[in-house]
Amino acid sequence: MNPFKERKNILDAIGKITRLTFSTDEKAADVMKTCPGCGEKYGTGELAAAKYVCPSCGQYISMTAYERVSQIADEGSFREFNKARTGYDPIDFPGYEKKIQKMRKDTGLKEAVVTGSCTIGGEKAVLCVMDKRFMMASMGTAVGEKVFLAFEYAVKKKLPIVIFTASGGARMQEGIMALMQMARTSAAAARHDEAGLLYIAVMTDPTTGGVTASFASLADITIAEKGALIGFAGQRVIEQTIGEELPEGFQRADFQLEKGFVDMVAGRPELKDTIARILFIHGRRRH
Amino acid sequence: MSDEKDIRKAAAEIAFGEDLHAEEQEAKGAGASVRSGRKTAAQDAVEKVMKARSKERPVVTEYIDNIIEDAMYLAGDRCFAEDESVAGGIGLFRGLPVTFIGHRKGRDLEENIRCRFGMPNPEGYRKAIRLMKQAEKFGRPVIAFVDTPGAYPGKEAEERGQGQAIAECIKTMSRLCVPVVTVFTGEGGSGGALAFASGDRLIMLENSIFSILSPEGFASILWHDGSRWQEAAKVMKLTARDIKDLGVCDEIIPEPEPEEMHEKRFFDTVADTIWRNLGPLLSKDEGELVRDRYLKLRKTGSKYGRN
Numbered sequence: 001m002n003p004f005k006e007r008k009n010i011l012d013a014i015g016k017i018t019r020l021t022f023s024t025d026e027k028a029a030d031v032m033k034t035c036p037g038c039g040e041k042y043g044t045g046e047l048a049a050a051k052y053v054c055p056s057c058g059q060y061i062s063m064t065a066y067e068r069v070s071q072i073a074d075e076g077s078f079r080e081f082n083k084a085r086t087g088y089d090p091i092d093f094p095g096y097e098k099k100i101q102k103m104r105k106d107t108g109l110k111e112a113v114v115t116g117s118c119t120i121g122g123e124k125a126v127l128c129v130m131d132k133r134f135m136m137a138s139m140g141t142a143v144g145e146k147v148f149l150a151f152e153y154a155v156k157k158k159l160p161i162v163i164f165t166a167s168g169g170a171r172m173q174e175g176i177m178a179l180m181q182m183a184r185t186s187a188a189a190a191r192h193d194e195a196g197l198l199y200i201a202v203m204t205d206p207t208t209g210g211v212t213a214s215f216a217s218l219a220d221i222t223i224a225e226k227g228a229l230i231g232f233a234g235q236r237v238i239e240q241t242i243g244e245e246l247p248e249g250f251q252r253a254d255f256q257l258e259k260g261f262v263d264m265v266a267g268r269p270e271l272k273d274t275i276a277r278i279l280f281i282h283g284r285r286r287h
Numbered sequence: 288m289s290d291e292k293d294i295r296k297a298a299a300e301i302a303f304g305e306d307l308h309a310e311e312q313e314a315k316g317a318g319a320s321v322r323s324g325r326k327t328a329a330q331d332a333v334e335k336v337m338k339a340r341s342k343e344r345p346v347v348t349e350y351i352d353n354i355i356e357d358a359m360y361l362a363g364d365r366c367f368a369e370d371e372s373v374a375g376g377i378g379l380f381r382g383l384p385v386t387f388i389g390h391r392k393g394r395d396l397e398e399n400i401r402c403r404f405g406m407p408n409p410e411g412y413r414k415a416i417r418l419m420k421q422a423e424k425f426g427r428p429v430i431a432f433v434d435t436p437g438a439y440p441g442k443e444a445e446e447r448g449q450g451q452a453i454a455e456c457i458k459t460m461s462r463l464c465v466p467v468v469t470v471f472t473g474e475g476g477s478g479g480a481l482a483f484a485s486g487d488r489l490i491m492l493e494n495s496i497f498s499i500l501s502p503e504g505f506a507s508i509l510w511h512d513g514s515r516w517q518e519a520a521k522v523m524k525l526t527a528r529d530i531k532d533l534g535v536c537d538e539i540i541p542e543p544e545p546e547e548m549h550e551k552r553f554f555d556t557v558a559d560t561i562w563r564n565l566g567p568l569l570s571k572d573e574g575e576l577v578r579d580r581y582l583k584l585r586k587t588g589s590k591y592g593r594n
C-alpha cells in the first residue's frame with residue numbers, strides 16, 4: 001500500500017477514536033458524591049458525564065474501579081475475570097478476616113482489583129483497575145493472583161494489557177505471601193513482554209510501595225494521571241530518614257515526568273483517547 | 288487518608304493477650320530463657336529477629352570470600368554511581384565460574400555508614416541487574432546473598448527511581464537464563480530483599496528472617512508505633528521455619544553456636560548446601576530452567592498452590 005495513503009487511513013481512524021462517546025453508568029445516579037475541593041454534591045451520572053472532574057472547581061474526584069472501567073472500556077464491552085476470586089489469610093493475622101468482611105460489605109467488591117477484557121476505542125485489550133477504597137488497594141494474594149492471571153490471559157490471547165495502578169503497597173496483613181506477589185506479577189509481566197505484547201500502565205493516585213516496585217514500573221508505556229502520588233517509600237519514612245521536610249510536589253506525576261520515570265502526564269479527560277491511540281498504533285504493526 | 292483511621296481502629300481491635308506482654312518482659316530480661324523449653328513460637332520470632340541482626344554474625348562478604356575462590360569484586364551500575372551496599376562480582380565456586388551478588392552491611396561503623404547498613408540505592412539494584420545479565424551472557428550461575436533491612440528510603444533514591452530499579456531487578460532475576468540460588472544470611476526485609484530472591488532456589492540460615500517489611504516498619508504502618516516491633520515480629524511469620532512452612536523457602540541451613548559461624552566448617556556446610564541445590568539446575572536447558580522457575584512462582588503465593 002502507498003505509505004501516504006496508509007498514513008491517512010491511520011489518521012482517519014485516530015480521528016474516529018477521538019469522536020467516540022463515553023458510556024455513563026446511570027444505575028447508580030442516585031448516589032451522591034461530594035467534591036473534596038469545593039464541597040459541591042453531584043449524582044454519579046452527572047459526575048460520569050464530567051469524567052469525574054468537578055465541574056465547578058476542577059478537582060479530581062475518587063473513582064471506584066467500575067466507574068473507571070465504564071470511563072475507559074467501550075460501552076458494554078467489559079467482561080470481568082475471576083469476579084469472586086478472593087485471597088486467603090496466610091499468616092492468620094489477628095482481626096484480618098473481620099476487616100476483609102467489612103471491606104467487602106462497604107465496597108461491594110471481593111478484593112482490591114477488577115480485571116477483565118474489553119475494547120478501548122475498538123481495540124481489544126485486557127484491563128485491570130485497582131480500587132483504593134478496598135484497604136488502600138494493597139496487594140495481597142488476591143490482587144497478585146488476579147493481576148497474574150490477567151497477564152496470563154493476555155499472553156494466551158495475544159492481547160495488550162492496560163493496568164490502572166493505585167496502591168498503598170504490599171498488604172501487611174498477608175505478610176511474606178503479599179511480598180511474593182511482587183515476584184509473581186513481575187514474572188508474569190516479563191513473560192507478557194517476551195511474547196512481544198504491549199503493556200500500558202496508568203499510574204493513578206497513589207501508586208506506592210510494592211506495587212511501584214513490581215508490575216506498575218514494568219510497562220512499555222507509562223502514563224501518570226495528573227497529580228498522582230507515585231513513589232516507593234512513604235513520605236513520612238523519607239522525612240524521618242533525611243530529617244527534613246520534602247519539597248512541594250515530591251513524588252507527584254510531574255516530578256516523575258521530570259525524573260524520567262513516566263512517558264507522559266495525562267489529565268483524566270484525555271486518558272481514554274491516549275490509551276486508544278497507543279493501542280491503535282500497536283495494533284497496526286507488522287507481525 | 289481515611290484508611291489510616293481504619294487501620295488504627297483495626298489495630299486497636301487486635302487482641303494481644305496479656306500473656307504475650309508478659310513474655311515480652313521476660314525477653315527483655317533474659318536471652319538465656321531460650322533453652323528453657325518454655326518459649327513459644329512467637330517469642331522465638333523475637334529472638335530470631337535479634338539473632339538475624341546480631342553483629343556477631345558473618346557479613347555477606349565473609350560468605351563470599353570463604354565460599355568463592357578468587358572472588359573478584361566488580362563495581363558500578365554504568366549509569367550513575369557505584370553503590371557499595373551491593374557487593375557483586377565473579378569467581379569460581381568449586382571450580383565452576385559464577386557471578387555473585389549480595390547485600391553489604393559493612394564490618395565497622397565507617398563501612399556501615401558507607402553502605403547505609405545494607406540498604407541499597409537504585410544504583411545497587413542496577414549494578415545487580417548489570418551483573419546478572421553479564422552472568423547470562425557468559426552462562427554463569429548466579430549465587431545471591433540477602434542481608435538487608437530493606438531498600439534505602441531516601442530522597443535521592445526516590446528521585447532516581449528506587450521502585451523502578453527494584454522492579455527491574457525482580458523481573459531480570461525471575462527470567463534469567465542461568466540458575467539462580469539465593470541464601471538468606473541475616474535479615475531480609477521487604478522489596479529490597481525480594482530483589483535478590485526471585486530465582487530458582489531459596490535457602491535460609493536457621494536464624495535468618497524474611498519479612499514483608501522490617502518489624503519496626505510493620506508496627507509503624509499498622510499501629511503508628513515503631514517501638515512495638517516485638518509485637519509485630521510475633522505475628523509476621525518471618526522466621527526461616529515459618530517461611531518454609533509457607534512454601535517460600537526451600538531449605539534451612541542449621542546454625543552452630545554464634546562463634547563457630549566464622550569457622551571454615553560452617554562455610555563448608557553453606558557451600559555444600561548451595562552446591563547440592565545448584566546441581567539439578569545445571570542439568571536443565573535454558574527453556575526448562577525459566578519455565579520451571581515460572582511455574583514455581585505461579586504456585587507460590589497462590590491460595591491454590593499452598594502447602
Ligand SMILES: [Zn+2]
Nearest residue numbers: 035038054057
Ligand atoms: Zn469541586
